[in-house]
Amino acid sequence: MPQINLIEGITLALAHEMARDPAVVVLGEDVGVNGGVFRATVGLQQKFGAERVIDTPLDEAMIAGLAVGLAAQGMRPVAEAQFEGFMYPMIDQIASHAARMRTRTRGRLTCPAVFRAPWGGGIHAPEHHSEAIEALFTNIAGLRVVIASSPGRAYGLLLAAIRDPDPVIFFEPKRIYRQYKEDVADDGEALPLDVCFVLRDGWDVTLVTWGAQVKETLEAADALAAEGIRAEVIDVATLKPLDFDTIHESVKKTHRCVIVHEAPYTGGFGGEIAARLAEHALYDLHAPVERVAGYDVPMPLYKLEMNYLPNVARIVAAAKRALAAG
Amino acid sequence: MSIAASFEIEYLQYLDESGTLLGEDAPAFARDVRALVDAYKLMCFTRVFDGKAIALQRTGKLGTYASCLGMEATYVAIGSALTEDDVFAPFYRDYGAQFQRGVKPREVLLYWGGDERGNDFSGPAHDFAWCVPIATQCLHAAGAALAFKIRKEPRVALATVGDGGTSKGDFYAAINAGGAFALPLVVVVVNNQYAISIPRAQQTAAKTLAQKGIAAGIESVQVDGNDLVAMHVALDHAIKRARHGHGASLIEAVTYRLSDHTTADDARRYRSEDEVTAAWEREPIKRLRAYLQGMNAWTDAEEKDWLAECARRVDAEIDAYLETRAPPVTAMFDHTYAELPLDLERQRADALATAKG
Structure with a gap:
C-alpha cells in the first residue's frame, strides 16, 4: 500500500475515476501540461490526453460555465480553481445554474460537476490565495460542500464527489497538502458524503x-x-x-x-x-x-x-x- | 507603421423592408415557397401566442411574461436551422425557436405562471431551460459543444443572447472558448436594440456587436434579423461549419423589440412613439407576407384562415395551462438532490404537514 500525502490522494482519486469512467474530464488553468500549480493533476494529461485534461483560457467564470454545460450533457467534469480566492467569479454559474439545474427542470437536466479548489491560509501565499470561503456555499441549496483533511479522506471523499449525481464544492486545505503521509490503497472505495x-x-x-x-x-x-x-x-x-x-x-x-x-x-x-x-x-x-x-x-x-x-x-x-x- | 491585422464585418440582407428581394445573388431558399410559407405560418403563430400571453398577464392569469414581438423571424429561423440532436440554450423570449423543437405553448405559460414543470418541457430532453441571469447560457452551450467535441459527436450547440448580454463576461468567455477550442458552437446575438431601458448605443462603443466575435477569433457576421431569408442563410452556414469541425461562429441579428421588455415594464418611459412607429415599418411578418404575396404564394383568405387557426390552437393551449393544478408542496423538495438528504426530508415533512393544515 503506497504512503501518500493529501495532495497525492487528490491525484490518485482523479486518476482512478478517469480510468474508470470516460465521462470524467478535468478542466482548469494549468491543469494539463503543467500538472496544476500544486501538482494535483500531475501526469493526468500524459495518461488521459489533452481532450480530457483541459487547459482552459484564464477565466474562472468560463471554467465554471463550461463545467455546467458539460455536466448537463452527460459528462462528469472536475473543474479546478487554482485558489479558493479565485472562485468568486464562479459563484454565479454555481449558484444560479449548477445548484438548481436539477430542481428547476424537475430532474430533466442535472449537474454532476465537482468544483475543487485549494483552500485556506497558512502557506505564506500572496493576497487572495488564503481564504476560507466554505460558508458562502453552505447557504446555497442544491450543493454539497466537502473539505478533506487527510490523505485517505481526500482520496475517498473526492471519489464520492465525482460519482455524486449532484454538484459538489470540494475544498482541499493547502496548508496540510504535504503535512504527512499515510497508507492509502487505490481500491476505488469512496467514503460517504453525509457523515462526520x-x-x-x-x-x-x-x-x-x-x-x-x-x-x-x-x-x-x-x-x-x-x-x-x-x-x-x-x-x-x-x-x-x-x-x-x-x-x-x-x-x-x-x-x-x-x-x-x-x-x-x-x-x-x-x-x-x-x-x-x-x-x-x-x-x-x-x-x-x-x-x-x-x-x-x-x-x-x-x-x-x-x-x-x-x-x-x-x-x-x-x-x-x-x-x-x- | 504596418497593419498587424485588419477585419471587416459583413452585413447580410436579402429581403428589404417592403419585402423586395435584393440583388442578383438570392439564395435558393428565397425561392423555396413551401419552406417560406411554413416559416411564415410559425411566425404568425408565435405572434398570436405572444399577444394572448400578454393578455393573460393583464387579466391576472399569468405572472411576468417576456414578449418576443418583432423578433419572430430571428427565432423561427433558429428553430428551423437546428436538428433535434443539436442543443439549444435560449434566454427567455425564444418561443419561435422552441415551438419547432416541440416545446408546447402551455409549457411556456407554466414557466411564466410560476411552475418549474414548464422547464421539464416536451422539446428535446437535452435542451437547456430558459435562462434568466443574462449571458450565462452562452457558456452552457460552449460546455455542451465541448462535450460533443470530446465525444466526437456531429452535434452543434446554439445559444441566443441579447444585445445587453454582450456586455457580460460570460458572453465573451463563451465565444472565446468557442475560438480557443474550435467548438461546434453558434452564438446568436438577438440585438433588439434595448436591454430593458438601455439603448444599444449606451451598451458599447463598438460599431457592431458582431465584431466582438473578431476578438474571439471566430467567424462573425451581422444580419438583418427581421429578414427570414438572411437569417436562414447565415444560420445554415454557421451550423454547417460547426458540424463539420470548422469551429464557432457569431451572428448578430439586428431586430427590434416592439413590445415592452416584459409585462412589468413600460417602454414609453424611455423611447419615443415615433421610433416605435418607424420600427413597425421594418417588422418581419409584414415583409415576408408582402414577399410571399408578390409570388402569389399566400392569399388574404389563407391569412385570415391561418390566423383564426392560430387563435384556436393557442386558446386550447391556454385552456390546458389554466386547467393545470398547482404542483404539490413537496415538489420544491423532490428534485433538489438525486437523493433527499436527512435535513430536507425533515423540512419536506414539515412543509407537507403545514400544507395539510
Missing part, C-alpha cells in the same frame, strides 16, 4: 472542526490529554448536508462543545452548528458552546496570517472555559 468522522474518542469535551484546523485541533486534544482532559475530535468533512447526529451524540456524552474553524467568526459555519446545538441539544449542554474562529477581518497578508488563524492555545483555552462552566 470521529478522529479521536473522548468524554470531557467535543472539539468540532474541519479542513486544516484538524491539525491544530488534534494538537489541542493532545495538550488537553496531558492535563488529563479527554477531548473527542470530530472532522465534519461534509458541511452540507450536515451530519448533525454524530455531533449531537458526542455532545450527549461530553456535554461541552468547542467549534473550531478558520473562516471569519460572524456567519461562519460554526454558527450553524451552534444554532443546531441550541435547538436540539440545549439540555445536553452543561456549558455555553464555544467558537474559535478566524477574526472578522479580511485575511491579512502572510506576516500576520498565523495570528489570524485559530491556534492550539486558543482552542485549549476555549475547551477549558467550557469545562470550567456549569
Whole structure:
C-alpha cells in the first residue's frame, strides 16, 4: 500500500475515476501540461490526453460555465480553481445554474460537476490565495460542500464527489497538502458524503472542526490529554448536508462543545452548528458552546496570517472555559 | 507603421423592408415557397401566442411574461436551422425557436405562471431551460459543444443572447472558448436594440456587436434579423461549419423589440412613439407576407384562415395551462438532490404537514 500525502490522494482519486469512467474530464488553468500549480493533476494529461485534461483560457467564470454545460450533457467534469480566492467569479454559474439545474427542470437536466479548489491560509501565499470561503456555499441549496483533511479522506471523499449525481464544492486545505503521509490503497472505495468522522474518542469535551484546523485541533486534544482532559475530535468533512447526529451524540456524552474553524467568526459555519446545538441539544449542554474562529477581518497578508488563524492555545483555552462552566 | 491585422464585418440582407428581394445573388431558399410559407405560418403563430400571453398577464392569469414581438423571424429561423440532436440554450423570449423543437405553448405559460414543470418541457430532453441571469447560457452551450467535441459527436450547440448580454463576461468567455477550442458552437446575438431601458448605443462603443466575435477569433457576421431569408442563410452556414469541425461562429441579428421588455415594464418611459412607429415599418411578418404575396404564394383568405387557426390552437393551449393544478408542496423538495438528504426530508415533512393544515 503506497504512503501518500493529501495532495497525492487528490491525484490518485482523479486518476482512478478517469480510468474508470470516460465521462470524467478535468478542466482548469494549468491543469494539463503543467500538472496544476500544486501538482494535483500531475501526469493526468500524459495518461488521459489533452481532450480530457483541459487547459482552459484564464477565466474562472468560463471554467465554471463550461463545467455546467458539460455536466448537463452527460459528462462528469472536475473543474479546478487554482485558489479558493479565485472562485468568486464562479459563484454565479454555481449558484444560479449548477445548484438548481436539477430542481428547476424537475430532474430533466442535472449537474454532476465537482468544483475543487485549494483552500485556506497558512502557506505564506500572496493576497487572495488564503481564504476560507466554505460558508458562502453552505447557504446555497442544491450543493454539497466537502473539505478533506487527510490523505485517505481526500482520496475517498473526492471519489464520492465525482460519482455524486449532484454538484459538489470540494475544498482541499493547502496548508496540510504535504503535512504527512499515510497508507492509502487505490481500491476505488469512496467514503460517504453525509457523515462526520470521529478522529479521536473522548468524554470531557467535543472539539468540532474541519479542513486544516484538524491539525491544530488534534494538537489541542493532545495538550488537553496531558492535563488529563479527554477531548473527542470530530472532522465534519461534509458541511452540507450536515451530519448533525454524530455531533449531537458526542455532545450527549461530553456535554461541552468547542467549534473550531478558520473562516471569519460572524456567519461562519460554526454558527450553524451552534444554532443546531441550541435547538436540539440545549439540555445536553452543561456549558455555553464555544467558537474559535478566524477574526472578522479580511485575511491579512502572510506576516500576520498565523495570528489570524485559530491556534492550539486558543482552542485549549476555549475547551477549558467550557469545562470550567456549569 | 504596418497593419498587424485588419477585419471587416459583413452585413447580410436579402429581403428589404417592403419585402423586395435584393440583388442578383438570392439564395435558393428565397425561392423555396413551401419552406417560406411554413416559416411564415410559425411566425404568425408565435405572434398570436405572444399577444394572448400578454393578455393573460393583464387579466391576472399569468405572472411576468417576456414578449418576443418583432423578433419572430430571428427565432423561427433558429428553430428551423437546428436538428433535434443539436442543443439549444435560449434566454427567455425564444418561443419561435422552441415551438419547432416541440416545446408546447402551455409549457411556456407554466414557466411564466410560476411552475418549474414548464422547464421539464416536451422539446428535446437535452435542451437547456430558459435562462434568466443574462449571458450565462452562452457558456452552457460552449460546455455542451465541448462535450460533443470530446465525444466526437456531429452535434452543434446554439445559444441566443441579447444585445445587453454582450456586455457580460460570460458572453465573451463563451465565444472565446468557442475560438480557443474550435467548438461546434453558434452564438446568436438577438440585438433588439434595448436591454430593458438601455439603448444599444449606451451598451458599447463598438460599431457592431458582431465584431466582438473578431476578438474571439471566430467567424462573425451581422444580419438583418427581421429578414427570414438572411437569417436562414447565415444560420445554415454557421451550423454547417460547426458540424463539420470548422469551429464557432457569431451572428448578430439586428431586430427590434416592439413590445415592452416584459409585462412589468413600460417602454414609453424611455423611447419615443415615433421610433416605435418607424420600427413597425421594418417588422418581419409584414415583409415576408408582402414577399410571399408578390409570388402569389399566400392569399388574404389563407391569412385570415391561418390566423383564426392560430387563435384556436393557442386558446386550447391556454385552456390546458389554466386547467393545470398547482404542483404539490413537496415538489420544491423532490428534485433538489438525486437523493433527499436527512435535513430536507425533515423540512419536506414539515412543509407537507403545514400544507395539510
